[in-house]
Amino acid sequence: MRVSVVIPALNDAVMLEQCLTALAAQSRPADEIVVVDNGSTDDTADVARRHGARVVEEPLRGIFPATAAGFDAATGELLTRLDADSVPPADWIERIVWAFDDNANLDLLSGPGDFYGSSRVVHWLAENLYIGGYIWFVGALLGHAPLFGSNLALRSSAWRRLRTEVHRELREIHDDLDLAIHIAPDMGVRFDPTLRVGVSARPFATFSGFQRRIDWAFGTLALNWRERSLLDRRAERRRLERGESAQADGALS
Template structure:
């Protein structure tokens, strides 16, 4: 039986980019069952744009992607919650592919799949797009996977079952706005669970993470902060040993 899908998009002052994302969602061969835009204290026309495309728009005035993401997840009613950023553009068969991948994941053997994470391609000219995308995402996956014992969720493009979110949400601290929400949530994956990496589930995304060395350093600093924070409750030696025992 095909599962229903809710799309959750946190957005803060990204109205123009959000319009492109919602337009690509409107052109899907298989439509999402609901689209939730979380307006995170935006000063632009995010709310108006979301409503124009028929999305459910909810306000989250506490600034922070983690809080906005949690608000959207709590409102989602579908079996699967698909988390996207506001600055992405989806291929027309994206939602259709997410349906098929979750069907494959449900039929797989081994650890229980509680997350499906895809990839992204920076919208850059020529070969830069593939090169920079591979380097950026490769560094993220390699660094975080070694501490998690499984693939990390990638905030621009991942999905989780709503029932799993309901099971783990009470164990997650939403009050720290300095953490990366995707990495923080990845630490909630339990020893008998895993994340399915689908590298060819790709969407296009704005290249602004690459703009300026200061922003690049800040993103990695927040990443290491998120890891060290979670190590307090889930140190790597204990986490990896628990996963091997299962």
């Protein structure tokens, strides 16, 4: 299937260079790379074009507006997502394609990050407490696997279903959490702990940066809960899963 890689970027020329270099070394190359320039004043767009990426401009600042613009512009049947500071291993796209080819019911796939660019203590805390806690909490709250935006893939058909449901125009929310909340009950979603990419630890370089991410997380949860209880969403998925299980048991009997 045709694969698009979407990378939102804002003044990320240096880190984008290493991300695109890693994508150029993939065992299964991307069919297109879409870099969404979110109003950069450095040479982010020039770096993207030099590596053969298509540049899409999104003037509305924010990771979700930029990501959504990239998904809308992408032409692939499979949409993958990295941050500008993500460094995927050489088999990243190959493994993603295999996962979707192997399971026609899989709509969204994600994996964790291995943090780089800080101390071992910061890396451990980010991977085990921040990401680990996020995976456990969101999985328990929603009743399905979470999504990590720096390492994400979904079918274009899934995006077309969700693109008008999510809060794509808002800046101060986590796009991956908001997308995970809106996953329909009949959609298949998986978090593969072995599907890893390198991710910069720069958000944890200062307490204010870390606090901002926490504030956005609770803000994303509160915004969506006001619109519909997340427990109701989980219950709807559970009812569908029980119904499918009952049908399968009946067919076997």
